[in-house]
Amino acid sequence: MKDAFMLPLLSLRHLSIGVWIILGLLILSSVYLLGVDDAKSEDLQMWVFSPEHKQMYEPKIAELNARSGSDADTESRKDIELTLLSIAAIQSRMTSGFFGGLPTADMIEVERSTVGKVFMGPPESIGFRDITDRLKDEGLYDQINGPSLSPWSVNGRVYGLPHDVHPVMLAYRADLTEAAGIDLTQATTWEKFFELLAPLMSDEDGNGRPDHYPLSMWVTQQDNIELLMLQGDGQLFDADGRPTINSDRNAELLAEIVSWCIGDEPLVTDIDEFSAAGHQARVDGEAIAYLCPDWMCSIWKMHVPLIDGKMKLMPLPAFEEGGRRTSVRGGTMLGFPKESDEYEQAWETAVQLYTSPEIARELYQMVDIVSPIRSLWDDPVYDEPDPFFMDQAKGRMFIELAPDIPLRTSSPYNYSAVLNVRDAAVNILDWSTNGGGIDDEALLAKTKEELDKAQRAIERQMSRNAFIEVVAP
């Protein structure tokens, strides 16, 4: 019996200072954590991933919380608790909650790159509520910009309230084009665009490269490739979610996009969108024009202030005369988990937040994002001149293009498909550089071959999902 106490004590003599420190840390942290009350919050939970969204919602939520319990109507209402999480955290907590039966929030803002995970199984297993009928019953369906519902819809049913539109325009260095006497607004097609900017591609500084490239875009930039293909009515999936990556239209579009990058003098250049090096290249005018969704404006204002007052916006040049002059990139929705017991209050709160003129105004003023609620588009804030873009009424320009943004798929395999298309583009460029040449017909044939490969890769991936029927076109 004596041994049982003495032996551990004897062995303690031999422990080093490090062990004692870690043991001490364990004891102290255990004591603290045991004393903390971790009882589950009874409030209505809302998860958001953007600090700006949180900042915008806070006043309205404080107002709603102050009102709750003040009269008979609001007596049973819970306080609303707004939690800021990263996109990765929302994705892991949301999917863990949906697939593992763990508690989630009553309202979750989900980014487009994340939402595919939710739509992976059969419709009945989607963790969010189908809000289609409610949207229609309350007249909201007709108020929302139509195409903005598509990324959040499966088989015609809507699973989230759209937060934004994210139309895309062409942002260009107007100081450079105007100094060269070029009126870029005449560029109604991509062909005309490159023709108009050809004079600026001269090599005045003698460094062996053009002083300015017309456009910032490269085959490695999958988001921009997707955006351009959507603009030209390219679709990687059909309305039933089946892959159509190797369609003729997609091949034509990708061949044209890649043709901008090939040859001895490519028309486009690879400028990183979010790094310091990319921002410096923007300041230096390495590219004249950029594909610019509404949200990109606020990023430039913050990170590239040296181009303030030098930029202008215009609708994207079309692939063919009379074609679409905009596209779409990114997006967020607000979903209501099925497991939540507080759907009614969550819905009312969501409608108040998403249809609030004050919040829509702040959304535009703070991060340049246009609301998808059409009745809010009359707000004069969208007509205000923006000095960053040479006093253009940027908001109105984005709004005019908003109804024309292309429809997007909600397929959970879209991201993989986009990556496969990017790889196809890289392979085509590689083939062209290594002797494949720049002949249009050969380029189109090679593009079809690469898109066939991408189609097969996605079909293989989708065939592992028992809930999705894959029919080769």
Next chain:
Amino acid sequence: MSSHPRSRSSRMLTHLVLIVLAVIVLVPYAWLIVASLKTKEDFFSGMFFPPGDGFLGVAWSSLTLDNYTNLIEKGFGRAAINSVFYASASAIFATFICAATGYALAKSKFRGRTLMTLVVLGSLIVPPTLLIAPSYELLFDLGLLDSVWGLLLPTFAPAFGVFLFRQAVQQSVPDELIEAARIDGCSESGIFMVIVLPLIRPMIGAFLLITFLGMWNNFISPQIVLQTASKQPLSVAIAQLRGVYKTDYGLLMAATVVSVTPVAVLFLVLQKQFISGLTSGAVKG
């Protein structure tokens, strides 16, 4: 007696090289600390310090501790304590369990010992990423998701640690010593606690540090297993500071300083044992 001029100059040269290397290693840390003291506005204004009219052309007055204050307001104190708890609990229990199991596999004779050793050895070749999905399913079946135990239990007996201690015991503990202790009437637990543990002390220090650092830096497991925000460790809390439209880099750097400092201090305290643990058996005496 003065040292030979040649050896002195070669020593100076060695020190010079080491100083240059030390500067290369320490500059990023110095940058990190300075960056954590900058405001949002100053963050991109200068490569190192914010430029201004002060001494050496630096705006000393614009350096601030606001980022650290903001961290505390954002609940980072709790995340830091969670990290300390997870890392220390994992380190202490894993070290003790691995040492005991390693000792048993090295010195005890029982049926199935070879098979068990092979299983431990075999499990080392399974990439941890491959175990994420089955582990999640197992924790779900056991009802341990979103619990501290769900995060900690799988870290208590890593195959790497068991095998490491088995080798350490085989090399450092002579059979004769154990037999002498048995003849003297010492119990099996007594032999382990009083004779074996002191002999493998360098390995204990090294493994303790490896496990502590591993758990401290662990991002994937807490991200997958834990759901409740108040249970998240620092690694996850820091990742959540990155914004969508913009990131508060000063805050991110302050959080990184808070995350790096405790483990750096721990390494400095344990470095002698860590190195001797790693090199024990490297040279046969």
